[in-house]
Amino acid sequence: MTTETRDMVVVGGGTSGCFAAATAAQKGLDVTLLERKSEEDGGHIACGDAIKGKSTFPDVIDRDYLREESFTNENIRRALFMNPEGENYDIPFRDGNGAVVDRKRYGEVLLEEVERVGAEVEYNTVVKDIVQNGRVTGVTAIQKGKPVEYEADVIIDAAGALSLLQDKVDFDGTNYDTNVTYQQFCSAYREVIEVPEPVDYDDAIVFKPTEKLGYLWYFPRTSTEINAGLGFQMNKPPMELVSVLKSDLENQPEFDGAKVKDKLGAALPTRRPYDSAVAPGFMSVGDAAAHVNPTTGGGIPGAAKAGHWAAEVATEAISEGILDESALWEYNHRVQTDFGKKFAAMDLYNIFGGAHDMEELTKIVTALPGEMLIDLMGKKGAVSMSLPAKVKAAVVTALETRGHWSTLREAYRVNQLAADLKEIYNDYPTTPDGFESWKTRRDELMDEVYEVTGAEPKY
Numbered sequence: 001m002t003t004e005t006r007d008m009v010v011v012g013g014g015t016s017g018c019f020a021a022a023t024a025a026q027k028g029l030d031v032t033l034l035e036r037k038s039e040e041d042g043g044h045i046a047c048g049d050a051i052k053g054k055s056t057f058p059d060v061i062d063r064d065y066l067r068e069e070s071f072t073n074e075n076i077r078r079a080l081f082m083n084p085e086g087e088n089y090d091i092p093f094r095d096g097n098g099a100v101v102d103r104k105r106y107g108e109v110l111l112e113e114v115e116r117v118g119a120e121v122e123y124n125t126v127v128k129d130i131v132q133n134g135r136v137t138g139v140t141a142i143q144k145g146k147p148v149e150y151e152a153d154v155i156i157d158a159a160g161a162l163s164l165l166q167d168k169v170d171f172d173g174t175n176y177d178t179n180v181t182y183q184q185f186c187s188a189y190r191e192v193i194e195v196p197e198p199v200d201y202d203d204a205i206v207f208k209p210t211e212k213l214g215y216l217w218y219f220p221r222t223s224t225e226i227n228a229g230l231g232f233q234m235n236k237p238p239m240e241l242v243s244v245l246k247s248d249l250e251n252q253p254e255f256d257g258a259k260v261k262d263k264l265g266a267a268l269p270t271r272r273p274y275d276s277a278v279a280p281g282f283m284s285v286g287d288a289a290a291h292v293n294p295t296t297g298g299g300i301p302g303a304a305k306a307g308h309w310a311a312e313v314a315t316e317a318i319s320e321g322i323l324d325e326s327a328l329w330e331y332n333h334r335v336q337t338d339f340g341k342k343f344a345a346m347d348l349y350n351i352f353g354g355a356h357d358m359e360e361l362t363k364i365v366t367a368l369p370g371e372m373l374i375d376l377m378g379k380k381g382a383v384s385m386s387l388p389a390k391v392k393a394a395v396v397t398a399l400e401t402r403g404h405w406s407t408l409r410e411a412y413r414v415n416q417l418a419a420d421l422k423e424i425y426n427d428y429p430t431t432p433d434g435f436e437s438w439k440t441r442r443d444e445l446m447d448e449v450y451e452v453t454g455a456e457p458k459y
């Protein structure tokens with residue numbers, strides 16, 4: 001077996017891996033990204049293709065080039081919620097337009113950019129195992145049919161949801177989050193469909209609840225090319241994704257005579273970000289550390305940021321020559337006090353939603369006036385801090401929801417707990433020392449969430 005030595009090795013050439021490798025190369029590290037797919041297939045990843053815009057991405061690649069090449073629709077101004085029980089809801093974006101991308105081209109450009117800024121990309125390289133001796137020191141892989149070993153100061157695990165690498169690392173004696181089960185994931189599937197006539201929602205990302213808790217989406221890449229997909233929580237009975245999507249599309253007149261151009265499915269995390277995603281010489285980023293909004297499934301922004309921050313922190317640790325958990329911990333702190341707290345708070349709504357059936361939730365939503373619903377979602381769709389007054393108003397106004405008041409009261413309490421949880425995440429410790437007591441505080445709040453919602457503990 002040949003052995004190669006690098007400062008950093010990144011496993012996985014998706015969004016998180018590309019931003020990790022590009023950042024490390026820009027900082028002067030000798031970095032190689034290993035991707036199991038062929039160069040031709042690089043970037044072909046299951047996705048809904050919706051993003052906020054180019055500001056989503058750290059400035060370590062040519063973002064204008066990325067935009068020109070892959071942003072096929074930059075005119076997304078609203079989220080449209082199709083309500084099977086009645087009135088649809090339109091939620092306008094308050095801070096600029098969103099975009100839908102051609103995910104394959106987007107992925108190709110990222111990989112091109114990684115090489116342009118000085119990292120090496122090795123395709124057809126399937127990482128099989130970890131090399132470790134108290135800390136992770138490398139990986140073994142099959143590269144174009146031949147075994148190869150890469151030694152490195154830091155291995156970045158960007159191998160996506162349910163990453164194989166995490167089964168191989170010995171996490172004993174570290175705080176790495178191993179409390180991960182498949183029930184905390186969603187199985188999702190999407191098709192790219194060409195429709196004969198332009199749709200009238202080419203300025204919207206469209207969501208529609210499915211019978212089991214989850215949703216179906218139509219994201220217009222252009223007015224005639226739609227990314228349509230759906231998913232189900234793996235703690236619920238499995239759904240026949242392909243046939244449910246097919247029968248939904250058959251009932252939508254705009255899909256009459258449509259052609260399917262591409263089909264792909266994958267698992268994605270619908271849980272809070274890993275409590276800690278570092279171990280000596282090892283850091284997980286993106287889907288591999290659950291950096292996904294657990295209510296929308298949006299994972300591209302978290303993956304890009306996480307990859308960037310992990311590489312920044314790793315570069316510093318490598319230059320100091322200290323690669324233990326403490327040296328890499330700052331990465332955890334950045335994630336948890338940034339999007340980590342928001343995703344952990346959103347996760348409470350998943351837990352709440354999972355404890356109720358979709359029909360009841362839809363009835364409540366139908367009964368609430370549209371404006372109030374928009375208000376309840378707060379700015380940018382996040383949990384608003386001034387919710388109590390709004391929720392009180394909702395309870396008063398929503399007389400039609402008689403019979404569901406206890407659920408509304410629960411929602412109100414979950415809102416409060418979500419705000420409290422964010423405060424706890426603001427206090428995420430800056431070193432591993434404070435981690436146990438921080439976790440105790442957070443878990444006490446989670447116990448209250450389970451008590452209020454009656455949900456089975458998720459963690």
Ligand SMILES: Cc1cc2nc3c(=O)[nH]c(=O)nc-3n(C[C@H](O)[C@H](O)[C@H](O)COP(=O)(O)OP(=O)(O)OC[C@H]3O[C@@H](n4cnc5c(N)ncnc54)[C@H](O)[C@@H]3O)c2cc1C
Pocket residue numbers: 011012013014015016017034035036037043045046047048049050051125126127128158159160161164188189190229264265266267268285286287288291292297298299300301303
């Ligand atoms: C159906 C679906 C729809 C989605 N829709 C959206 C959306 O509209 N907007 C949004 O923001 N997010 C969406 N997401 C989530 C988003 O796609 C992910 O969060 C994001 O791609 C995560 O990036 P990543 O780099 O961490 O992982 P991935 O993109 O999964 O990349 C992992 C890479 O690692 C490689 N790899 C894995 N194992 C190995 C190995 N052993 N050796 C070598 N290479 C390996 C894979 O081939 C892959 O290239 C969706 C996800 C799914 C499944």
